[in-house]
Amino acid sequence: MTQIILSTGNIILGGPSIIRKPGGYRSNLEFTNSLRSNFAAAQQDYAAALQNGNGNSQPQANGNGDENAGGSWPATEVWTAKEGGTLYVPRIDWASAGLQEDRAQYEITVKLFFPPTAPVQKRGEYIKDALQLVAKELGVADVDLLIIAFPGISFEGDCEWEADRKNATMGDDEEELATWSLLESLHEEGQIGKLGIAEFGSEKLRRFLDRVRVRPAVDQINTKNCCNVPPPLTKLASNEGIELLTHNDPTDLIPAATLRDLLGSDAQGAGVLDAEAAIVPAWAVKYTAFVKDRGVIENKGYFASAQAVTKEEKAAAA
Template sequence: MTRIILSTGNIVLDGPSIIRKPGASRSNLEFTNSLRNNFLAAQQDYAGVLQNGNGHTKENGQSNRPAPEVWTEKDDSTLYVPRIDWLSAGLQEDRAQYEITVKLFFLPTASPEKRLDYIREALRLVAKELGVDDVDLLIVSFPGISFEGDCEWEADKKNATMGNEEEEIATWGLLETLHQQGLIQKLGIAEFGTEKLRRFLDQVNIRPAVDQINIKNCCNVPPPLAKLAKEKRIELFTHHDSPDVLPSGTLRELLGQGPQGAGVLADHENNSDGLKGEIFPEWVVKYTAFVKNRGVIENKGYFASAELLDED
């Protein structure tokens, strides 16, 4: 088994960006495009390390990519795609100047029993990338939950029966422990409508500070949800994140041998070079470091994890 860690690096390319209202595009497009850009940049950076025939892939009519071992890094059973320059990581100012927000997506192809490992690894990578010891807010996104319908009332009603509440409560308990340890200052959830949120609040020890919902495909925030959030002092945020941020097919395309692939995985159809086996996305984490006194984003990016079950 090989664990693959993907990273976008800092996608704020031309210095800190001013905070703006989110547009209509969903974050999976930003995520996948940023991964492709980072893969290409790493391949170009390391393209001159080895000469043709000694570290480059053979001509295949598509490209002459550097071999994966040139621009990726293997650490025991973990493969970093691309390799990460940790020496250049860190923020420019003191930690107190930032508000650091993290959103962790648990993916449907991953095991709920491993979520503590996923949480710790995601936080470890973000902390190392930003050079910090804690985050201000972690919003957790569970699989199988959405907030979509022809109107807010329909979306709210459908939402009440979604997800797996037993798994969600158990995972929240893990986050509560990390909050008590000071690693996470505030906790948040995503896509919890009125009834789902009400039941959730009855079963947790630490209430979420934030409920983030996507109302792109309905209309407005349902009045009952707005009322409940106000009563419980929960902030309601909206977002445009995709409910399916990293499908298995998209991941295989990103890492495969195609024109837009990174050349890390072998194709199913032929005997091409690359790692062989079934790949299962586990989680995606999005992080943002916001400079409070200047109102700008200094660092924004993504990490993702997948498990590759190697072929014998």
């Protein structure tokens, strides 16, 4: 089993050969389009470097020994990096990572997404992995705000009142509280300044507040299916000093089908994943570094993690 780490790089800036475009308005489009752009840039840059080094201008085969429809894939090992049991897609130039100004000049926000396939008992490991990657990418030791998006929670209904009522029964309170306790520990250690949640309606938030040590500073709500923030939630948040924010992130940022399309061996894929391998999403994270005195975002990007299971590994586990 191989852990795959996908990265977009800084989608605000252009890379060595092409401009990384942020893609569509919704985060899932921005995420997938930015990954495709980063893959293409890495393939182009590392293939060019290889050709300049050995004078070979012929198309390279992918890691499965095949060429894509255009015959332009470089070998997978050229533009990805394998470190132990982890494959970085694409390889990351950590030497060029980091922010341009002092840490105090930035407001760093991280949103962590757990798909339904992420085992609850692994969430502590996943949180640390995601934070370590963001910290290494930005060259920092802490983040100002971490918002966690639990699986199975949304605002859906014909109106905000119905959406709030339905939300009260979504998710799993005990699993969410167990995961929150892990974040509380990181907050108390100074790795996270403030904690936030996503898609918590009035009843669900009230139950949550009654049982946590560190109260959420932010509650993000996606109102695309119910038009407005429910009045009971507005009142509760105001009384409790919680900032309500709206967003356009999907409920599931990294479905397995999307990852297979991105990594597969057909003409639209990156040629990383064998046709018979299974891909299991683990987590995804979106991060932004906002320069406070200039009012601009200097660095924004995504990381995601998934487990690739070969045909032989699936058979052995059966």
